[in-house]
Amino acid sequence: KTMLDVQKIRKDFPILNRKVNGKPLIYLDNAATSQTPKQVIDVIVDYYSNYNANIHRGVHALSQEATDAYEQARIKIQKHFNAKHSYEIIYTSGTTHGINLVASGFSSLLKKDDEIIVSALEHHSNIVPWQMLCERTGATLKVIPMNTNGELILSEYDTLLNTNTKLVFVNHISNALGTINPIETIIEKAHAVGAAVLVDGAQSCPHLKPDMQALDVDFYVCSAHKICGPTGVGMLYGKEEWLKKLPPYQGGGEMISEVSFEKTSYADLPHKFEAGTPNVCGGIAFGAALDYMNAIGFEAIAAYENELLEYATAQMLQIEDLKIYGPEASGAKNKTSVISFNVGNIHPYDIGTILDKMGIAVRTGHHCAQPIMDFYKIPGTVRASFMFYNTKEEIDTFIAGLKKAVLMLS
């Protein structure tokens, strides 16, 4: 049974009080972006009200306060993800930026005949940068296939791996289906042939607390906006040895040690990858968001979200012709609180539009994962995704709304 005081938690989120189309908002699009608690909003207001300044270069008080808070937040992120060093945490603008930074860096490390492996469950942001990398380097892209349960077929992964494999990219959790991928095994097998692994943690960070050292992962990326933080900021974790090997992504201020027109030398980690004025406030707020989530506790969060998942799944399966894509929900081991579904031949967009009229926010479409939709031969799905501030009463309203929508559209 739940250990969370959900009604108390809901008071932290001002947006949950608003109405949409005259109805209380029921926000079930958490996999796209999460909502922000007042503890984080307060940090943002405090930053712009009291110590907004450029960092790492001012002698004045505001600049030093902002620099301290920004670097303290980096240490919070390091501790949260259990990275060995704080300089292994690179601030980015989000998951997409982190992936592109690594993909761009590998341009100089790959050659023709090298191979890259991605999974069939990827978000477009974890497909397109690697295709571009292959175009630049002549390397080949291979794909770990999936089965109809929305799980990767690991025996096929074994046959793809060989000594030409240089990189493996896989998301920790699929945003389209909620599948939790066996990244421990994927990492171990990649390392056995000498390949590096980048894990896209955009969907895992809100639900789990991944341990960089225990996973022994080479790169891990995520976005703060999925974890109760603001948009426009995220992090790339990279093992020191890899971050030293990769060339800088962008040139500019902050990332240099010395510059002349003859030769420029780069700054040490992490600054080598942090050109220009960063999202200072965003970084500080990212740290505050992790504080907020950790105060609630990830174990309690995962257990409660799994309760919501099982509660909703059981009711939805009662609806005639409703099909859920992805793994069966079974004890939070293989799936997070994402339900991707269709009802008969009704277009997902039509269901989403009617639900919106009732104040219920879901996502519809291909979820930036067209290859998954092609696999199932569907144009898209309706996706309801839950976070720890959702309630069973909201799910009841959503199910009633869904039934009404299906009746109208049949």
Ligand code: PMP
């Ligand atoms: N990968 C996955 C699995 C995602 O869910 C998302 C966000 N939908 C991204 C990457 C991209 O994240 P962002 O847009 O924050 O860069």
